[in-house]
Amino acid sequence: MTDQEIIERINSSLAEEFELDLAEMTPETTLYGDLGLDSLDTVDMVIVLEGAFGFKIREEEAIREIRTLDDIHRFVISKKRQLEETA
Amino acid sequence: MSLKRVVITGAGSVSPFGRGSDTLMDALLAGRSAVRNIPDLERIGGLRSRVAALVPSIDPKEIPRKFRRSMSPMSIYATLACYDALAQAGLSPEECGSGLLGVSIGSTVGSTATTEEFFRDFFVDHSLERMKTTFFFQIMNHSCAANVAQALGVTGRILSPSAACSTGSHAVGYGYEMIAMGRQEQMLCGGADEFHPLTAATFDVMNAASVHFNDSPTRTPRPFDRERDGVVCAEGAGILLLESLDSALARRVPILAEVIGFATLSDPSSIANPDAGAMERCMQLALADAGIGADEVDYVNAHATATEQGDVAESEAIFRIFGDRVPVSSLKGHMGHTMAASGSIELLACVGMMLRSALVPTLNLQNVDPACSPLNYLRQAESGDVKVVIKNNFALGGVNSSIVLRSYPHD
Numbered sequence: 001m002t003d004q005e006i007i008e009r010i011n012s013s014l015a016e017e018f019e020l021d022l023a024e025m026t027p028e029t030t031l032y033g034d035l036g037l038d039s040l041d042t043v044d045m046v047i048v049l050e051g052a053f054g055f056k057i058r059e060e061e062a063i064r065e066i067r068t069l070d071d072i073h074r075f076v077i078s079k080k081r082q083l084e085e086t087a
Numbered sequence: 088m089s090l091k092r093v094v095i096t097g098a099g100s101v102s103p104f105g106r107g108s109d110t111l112m113d114a115l116l117a118g119r120s121a122v123r124n125i126p127d128l129e130r131i132g133g134l135r136s137r138v139a140a141l142v143p144s145i146d147p148k149e150i151p152r153k154f155r156r157s158m159s160p161m162s163i164y165a166t167l168a169c170y171d172a173l174a175q176a177g178l179s180p181e182e183c184g185s186g187l188l189g190v191s192i193g194s195t196v197g198s199t200a201t202t203e204e205f206f207r208d209f210f211v212d213h214s215l216e217r218m219k220t221t222f223f224f225q226i227m228n229h230s231c232a233a234n235v236a237q238a239l240g241v242t243g244r245i246l247s248p249s250a251a252c253s254t255g256s257h258a259v260g261y262g263y264e265m266i267a268m269g270r271q272e273q274m275l276c277g278g279a280d281e282f283h284p285l286t287a288a289t290f291d292v293m294n295a296a297s298v299h300f301n302d303s304p305t306r307t308p309r310p311f312d313r314e315r316d317g318v319v320c321a322e323g324a325g326i327l328l329l330e331s332l333d334s335a336l337a338r339r340v341p342i343l344a345e346v347i348g349f350a351t352l353s354d355p356s357s358i359a360n361p362d363a364g365a366m367e368r369c370m371q372l373a374l375a376d377a378g379i380g381a382d383e384v385d386y387v388n389a390h391a392t393a394t395e396q397g398d399v400a401e402s403e404a405i406f407r408i409f410g411d412r413v414p415v416s417s418l419k420g421h422m423g424h425t426m427a428a429s430g431s432i433e434l435l436a437c438v439g440m441m442l443r444s445a446l447v448p449t450l451n452l453q454n455v456d457p458a459c460s461p462l463n464y465l466r467q468a469e470s471g472d473v474k475v476v477i478k479n480n481f482a483l484g485g486v487n488s489s490i491v492l493r494s495y496p497h498d
Binding site: 018019036038040041043044047050051056058 | 148152153156216217218219220221
């Protein structure tokens with residue numbers, strides 16, 4: 001997958017789960033402020049991403065630092081690349 | 088201790104006929120049936136009943152996602168019905184958080200469909216890694232009450248009675264008692280349920296579900312009819328806003344009816360089979376609570392689900408108290424048995440009958456079963472004053488309940 005394909009899959013997965021408007025999902029969009037997500041949504045977001053990409057990220061420390069969509073994009077791309085190298 | 092008088096100032100319904108109390112009343116008075124053949128039920132081995140009355144497609148997005156994410160369909164039905172009841176009663180969102188308003192809403196169980204969905208995934212690899220945070224909030228026993236309270240910002244008491252087919256009546260009855268005692272000024276009361284094949288199977292396994300009308304669904308259920316063959320399962324929510332008379336008068340809102348009596352009791356003679364004596368006792372207690380005699384009742388809204396034993400026992404109980412004078416009908420013929428919602432949906436239909444001065448007959452009652460007592464069975468709509476109504480619900484588990492309503496104001 002290209003980085004752009006990863007980003008599109010992330011955005012479409014989150015849009016479906018949280019009923020978001022794709023047009024309003026820019027990299028700078030904040031999860032808690034702009035999208036109105038909360039702690040329960042954050043847990044479910046991890047499950048959605050695990051299902052979309054087939055990896056386990058729940059115990060990753062870096063998840064706690066995620067604030068924007070761009071943070072998610074970069075985290076997932078990094079994780080994907082890391083797993084590809086390991087494989 | 089003096090008790091407060093309790094009135095109804097709002098009603099909301101999501102029934103197999105759709106959303107809205109007027110939608111429900113129009114369908115009932117037009118003699119329409121909401122029972123349909125459900126093709127998906129054919130795929131379930133051993134299930135003989137393939138009819139049900141389901142809520143037609145409704146848009147749940149009026150409920151913000153933040154609140155809707157923890158709701159299964161039954162909570163969505165209950166919340167939409169609450170929106171409508173509050174709107175009719177003129178109670179604003181700000182007033183919901185006054186502490187004066189409480190919630191008394193129950194269901195038979197939490198969401199069976201959500202439970203099934205979870206375990207279907209769990210049994211794949213016995214992993215909990217895919218479990219969403221909102222799972223529990225859909226299966227807990229007080230799911231409807233809690234979800235409604237969250238969505239509306241209610242800060243008063245929460246009660247979630249659960250007594251199968253008596254749930255809706257219990258919710259109203261206990262709400263009535265809470266207001267009468269002065270513990271809350273207003274209560275959103277009612278029941279809600281969503282259809283799952285397990286509900287139909289529960290009755291089918293006891294030979295109490297309708298199985299002979301799968302190809303002619305609108306001809307069943309047939310309360311009191313000699314060709315009746317059992318329950319048709321349904322779903323929905325019925326919500327009544329109960330309020331102290333003092334509160335309603337102070338707010339200067341229209342009063343739809345007054346709740347003047349409630350009784351409930353346990354019938355330990357059987358967990359499944361009804362007993363006419365216990366039904367009679369329940370109605371007598373409700374009349375005593377209302378402080379009226381049987382001669383003052385204008386209409387009996389029967390539980391009558393079209394089971395062989397239930398209809399006979401209830402007819403006998405009604406006959407012992409009211410003889411063949413008082414008009415009697417069951418609304419199950421129109422929309423099946425909405426389970427936990429039946430008490431409150433049918434009660435708000437009784438309010439509708441009082442307001443429209445019209446009585447709804449029993450749909451599909453063509454030939455009264457000779458085993459049933461000789462009541463004044465309504466077989467066509469009647470118009471005229473309806474001032475006092477008694478409404479019955481009798482549940483599996485031996486839980487009987489009766490509620491008495493009176494028009495307001497009354498002579």
